[in-house]
Amino acid sequence: MPFSDIKAIVGQFSNLANEALKVYTPIVNEIIEKQNQDENHIQRTLDYLLDFCFDEKMLTLYRRLCRYYWDINPHATANYIDYYREMYDS
Template identity: 40%
Template sequence: MDNYDEFLADIAEIAEGLANLGKEAYYEYMGPVERLCDNSSTVSENEIGLMLDYLLSFCGYEKVLGLYKKVCRTFYNKYPECISDYIVYYLEEYEPEKYEELKRRAVIDK
């Protein structure tokens, strides 16, 4: 095996590790997200922001993105400014083309 093959094998191993980390994050955060959403009337804006901060790092994994969206949908009416900010953070990180388009159209201001 030459250096290039070793490099590719290392990259594949890292990618697999990231996918496994996303799965672990999903199972780790599934319960807390459910409890947060079930008790929406007593949850503070700070708690929402903290949960979305945790989840944002793993939104590349589809199931974690589902949890992120669930929190956003549950709390949008209660904390629209906070949730809007986190939607922008998501777009900036994971959908930069859409983020740039919205910024260009002055839908978001950053």
């Protein structure tokens, strides 16, 4: 695969992460600001965010929601930290 093709693919991932950031930032903000305790909603949001944690801004958003969720369900939050490590830590 030529380098230009790889560069184009990386650019597409970056654009996708930027779009996801626009969508999920208000969702995470609302969860935290309204002190939402709905674990299904929080976990679903973390699941979606996890797919974009290759991007530093999305990772920051993911960590922010994990910190909030820790006080609600530390065991589940620890699982989400492990999921991140399995996907992205080398």
